[in-house]
Amino acid sequence: MPMAFLVLLGFQLLGEIIRSATHIPLPGPVIGMFLLTVALVFRGQDDRGETLQAQLSNAADGLIRNMGLLFVPAGVGIMAEASMLHREWAPILAGVVGSTILGVIATGTVMHRATRTTANGAAFAEPGSEPQPSPAAGEDA
Numbered sequence: 001m002p003m004a005f006l007v008l009l010g011f012q013l014l015g016e017i018i019r020s021a022t023h024i025p026l027p028g029p030v031i032g033m034f035l036l037t038v039a040l041v042f043r044g045q046d047d048r049g050e051t052l053q054a055q056l057s058n059a060a061d062g063l064i065r066n067m068g069l070l071f072v073p074a075g076v077g078i079m080a081e082a083s084m085l086h087r088e089w090a091p092i093l094a095g096v097v098g099s100t101i102l103g104v105i106a107t108g109t110v111m112h113r114a115t116r117t118t119a120n121g122a123a124f125a126e127p128g129s130e131p132q133p134s135p136a137a138g139e140d141a
Contacts, residue, residue: 004059007052011036 015032018024024031043052063070078085085092 001055001059001062004052004055007036007056008059011039 011032012029013032014035015030016028018031018035019026019028040053040056
């Protein structure tokens with residue numbers, strides 16, 4: 001498991017290096033996790049026959065089991081800046097409400113288009129099959 005943590009931290013560091021060198025407007029850990037995904041697609045087994053995916057899965061399970069501890073620094077930061085939160089509550093509230101509404105609208109739009117496509121059968125059409133036209137009004141089939 002220590003090797004898996006080293007891999008996770010290594011890809012995070014690599015993402016940070018790429019971000020700072022190229023000024024890509026993405027967080028370094030996001031770039032690192034993208035690179036890790038690419039590496040997992042092309043990587044097989046290590047010397048002991050254990051897949052890297054299994055090692056990372058065990059490490060991720062350990063992190064998830066202790067996720068509450070990872071939120072402690074954020075909570076301390078919020079409490080340390082309580083006076084600023086008290087002064088700036090209106091813009092913070094507007095940002096939270098506005099981003100929530102935009103997120104719901106974006107999710108609804110994507111789901112509406114996705115379900116409309118699958119309801120029309122376009123997503124499940126057989127290759128080479130042509131849709132049959134419906135009979136015109138007033139014509140007998």
